[in-house]
Amino acid sequence: MNAPQALSDYAHLVQTDRIHGSIYTDPAIFEQEMARIFHRAWLCLGHEAEIPQPGDFRATTLGRQPVLMVRGDDGQVRVFMNRCRHRGMTLCEDETGNEKFLRCWYHGWVYRNTGELEDVPLANAYGAQFRREDFGLTPVPRMESYRGFVFASLAPTGQSLLEHLGLARRYLDIFLDASPTGEIDVTAGVHRTRYRGNWKFVGMDGYHPHYTHRSVMDSWKRRPGGNMANLHHGDPFSDESGNLTRDAGNGHVLLDMFPSRLAHVDEYLGGIRKRPGGEDYIAAMQEAHGPQRARELLAWAGDPHVGIYPNLQLIGIQIRIIRPLAVDDTEVLMFPALLKDVPPSINEMRLRQHESFYGPAGAGAPDDAEIFERNQQGLGATVEPWVYLARGLERERQDTDGSIIGMPGDETTQRGQLREWKRMMSEA
Template identity: 30%
Template sequence: MAMPGVSAGVEQMLREMREGVPEGRVPARIFNDREIYELELERVFGKAWCFLAHESEIPRPGDYVTRYIGNNNIIVARDEKGEIHAHLNMCRHRGNMMCKSEMGNASHFRCSYHGWVYKNSGELIGVPYFNEAYERKLQRKDWGLVKVRIDSYGGLIFGTLDPDAESLADYLGGFQFYLDIYLKQGLGGSEVHGPPDHWVAETDWKICAENFSGDGYHTPVAHQFGFHLGYFASSGATHSKGWAVHIPGKGHGIGLGHTPGMPPFFGYPDELVKQMHESLSPGQLELFSKTRTAVGNVFPNLSFLIQPLSLEPGDPGVRFCTMRLYHPVGPGRMEMWSWCLVPKDAPQEYKEAAYKAYTLAFGQAGTFEQDDFENWIKVTKMTGSTLARGVDFPYIQGLDREPLKDFPGPGYAVEPYVTEDNFRNLWSTWVRYMMEGE
């Protein structure tokens, strides 16, 4: 049976991809194609749980940010009672954008076209000329802002456009165990430090999501200057040591790099290490204490990286954490959002040092960021060519590898860190969404 709304060419490609991914084949066409992009808006971003904001970005009553799920602009606001709401940023009268600022504080939103007024919790409370124009017949309770279903984990606010989507807890499927390395580094949890960086780049969001699902293979090549200059507390020879873990069928994956001989939790202040022994479980402590680099992606497009940055050779350096969102804005084009995440109860000196390390490495002009984007932009350009439409890529690293039986965390875990198991899981999940249950 033909897939409704899908061309024969794309339908055939998706069917072949569904069979090919388990064997290690992924078509180049998916990284830069208009029909693929439009289908993603409907079937991936229209169904999945997508990251919207961190609770620390809207700490006070009235605080709000505007973010996106696919091509839907969303207001995420904390009301006067402290409850968080998400609504489509569109006036119900004629569709004007309600809030034109990316962040701020407001108890109400007033449309600049006809003046309808909404509370920050979404209710319509003000209609100009209500008596004269509407003869008091408009039922205001029926015309509030369009509500978006939300839930949160560890301060991360997610939204879904699908009213029938599974719960966020089920969607994460055990990946919470690994998210805690980013979110529970202290008893008070984590918070964003400084406003997010964001910029537009000519690259496909999926390339970035794949990379941050645990691509340890590219690091000694793309970021080789980091080894030569001593920014890494390891060498290219030891970088592949560690574990790759994914949640089968969910698309989430993480790479946990390990440097033998380094002390537990190196790069963190002692006060923070003590807090982690209270905030993390024994299994998490066993795993995370050995971890040098933790790079993970929550399907579809939310990524994290923890890494120590050494400013002098041999120095364990300071740990920083970047949280990243790859927002699609067109075929082969995305808007990048990047935050620095720090433990809320960490010493201020450490927060400042971590932010400096984050900015140097993965801020908008960060050295490692530039390495990645140069490659990602070129990949996107090349995969959009006419000849590339018929090309497959090999994803066969670790194809016959057996999962570890005594791994302390949930999911499918293998070693070493350099493998493509996580990517095959990512693409299997992606094509399932794209085929909408076929």
């Protein structure tokens, strides 16, 4: 195929079975991604459990714009632009903290953690027309929450959050309902990784584990019942596993490993029962959800392995936030989520599973960052610019809920994400 006549022809850059490599390497396309996706779409800022106490805040970004997620003294979580209404200074330089009042260190303007302007030094110099109530912190144009997950958008209008989440809501529920009370604790800290590559590499890819993570896959086979092997019996990425790739629409995709986990749930529960308080955890789940639903949730193990387009992933026990910094520079934040109202041994197990694969000492995640950087380098060879994504295309089918499914190593997930990229980038 020939290259597109103009790289602004975004619809032409994504074909049914291939994409043009420029979407990963062209700075002009990245600028349009920030404008058309990250400054319009619903972006996840995190979970309310990161800021559990009145006055807690987290400074983060919405696309490129600095924002504050803060719990006010009234207990309500709000999202404000991290900018003083006077000269535009950022109010919070620290990423996290607890403040009753937010002070601008440039000229001393002070705001309550609920957003109202509290004090202006020498305010009489502004004249009688100056009204404090007109200069509170600026809220983001739109903010909505789903079970504590905080989403915001810089676009004043658009589809609701529930419309955006669509079928993917189910997988947020699965993540949270691993607790018998549906509550999580996200105060354990954060793992960070930054790689010299494009943000769209961070996807749901069931094709690479046999090669990129071969040593990890071999260890699962050698150590039945041990750590991550408790969740992944045998080879969860083989076509014989019964597992699936799933395109849930709107760019939301997942590696659906529920079939193999359900097939081995009794072995998994056997491991849980051996832990202190394990029987109590299972009993609490059954009481909260009923025997059948509890069995399903325990089989999921709180790991939907889902990507919520464009910047959230729920993998293992982590809430993963993707931050594009440049066309070839990406930061990924990984927040371990502990379960509330469970025996300590359950959260200890979850943390050990997280540490065994993710973070700087993990057995798997550093491989991904290395691969992403090599991928970025390879795309610099542009004699043949097209990237082939046809794996499993001919065997995709529609599931009963309307999602599109394929085999574990099929590129159903990549095609699903890129269809949404194409739609959003093609809108004026």
